[in-house]
């Protein structure tokens with residue numbers, strides 16, 4: 001029996017779970033993290049707090065499980081970067097979170113290269129990805145040490161190794177998506193030629209051992225959190241898609257062994273490299289989902305996210321929201337976009353604003369479902385969903401209504417660490433298939449659309465007009 005300590009180091013928190021061989025959760029420990037938001041698109045985290053949360057939740061989960069662990073897996077937040085000293089491991093900068101928009105200036109300066117960069121990397125030249133942030137850090141914060149994604153820094157602390165996995169590397173704008181290897185031309189474009197870059201490893205590779213959680217234990221099962229959830233939800237065949245409703249909402253669809261070049265403004269990256277194969281996915285992003293809910297909570301509209309369904313109005317009053325509180329990603333790619341509420345009257349209450357935020361998130365995800373369908377060449381007919389916000393019945397019903405497809409809610413709140421745990425199991429038992437490592441699951445709830453196709457289309461066209469107007473507001477005059 002393989003017991004995995006699987007750690008999900010995310011934007012809003014770190015979760016460590018101990019997973020038994022049948023995928024059962026033996027223990028859970030969580031730590032909340034709060035990024036620092038500042039003017040000018042600043043979203044930062046204290047790297048030491050991230051590391052502390054990994055060590056502390058991992059140790060608590062192991063103690064609670066009361067069972068020796070065989071392997072440690074780590075899922076990471078993808079595009080968040082920091083500068084650090086390779087000798088001491090000390091951070092030399094804050095962690096610049098994927099939501100941070102300050103590197104937009106780097107992308108603007110490279111805009112004439114946008115087309116070939118997209119063709120080579122499968123991504124869009126946008127401040128969301130790691131390389132512009134790395135270049136921004138170099139130009140504005142420090143020329144010392146190394147600049148890497150957070151996973152590399154955490155893994156250095158755990159094992160002493162200098163590595164990243166193929167899925168995380170593919171989110172950088174520094175890899176050729178077809179080979180998933182560092183690309184010297186891209187590295188040169190961002191002025192990062194002199195940077196030592198970590199070795200790219202497979203997601204199911206044993207990269208070293210750690211003593212951080214007791215006796216020396218192998219470390220394997222490294223992957224971006226979104227891709228981990230795609231794997232946990234068994235989206236193993238081309239065409240299967242999931243949306244994780246976390247800090248942001250991220251829709252990923254498996255495209256098999258091919259990295260498609262999106263014609264719709266989505267991005268393509270490595271889903272995982274495991275069992276000797278590389279699988280790809282297309283993805284679309286809603287930058288603020290739970291962070292929009294946290295925002296309305298901080299404004300006092302709700303006391304906790306658990307109140308969403310009781311507070312949200314049963315009927316909309318015409319208020320619409322584009323929750324672009326940290327810019328807009330696919331298909332607009334406008335880091336400068338800001339959030340909008342329209343259609344309010346004197347009778348609009350907090351309940352209408354709460355409903356409008358939930359419908360705004362669902363409308364953005366519905367747009368992504370439509371675009372994914374275009375890229376896959378076959379219609380997306382069902383959506384799998386996970387993440388904390390799937391607890392909101394109002395949101396899930398709005399999702400089914402606006403996307404006009406059933407939504408299957410994943411039964412566990414731990415899709416991301418369960419996906420990383422599956423990769424770790426595979427690492428320890430290479431005779432297993434990926435499908436066996438993941439195992440079957442049944443939805444905890446299925447939301448069927450109750451709105452007619454006409455009603456959904458009408459809502460979406462009004463909402464899209466508001467989103468387009470939001471984007472036009474920032475157009476140069």
Ligand SMILES: O=P(O)(O)OC[C@H](O)CO
Pocket residue numbers: 009010011012076077078079098224225226246247248250
């Ligand atoms: O930390 P999460 O769970 O919000 O996910 C972050 C995404 O992977 C960013 O691309």
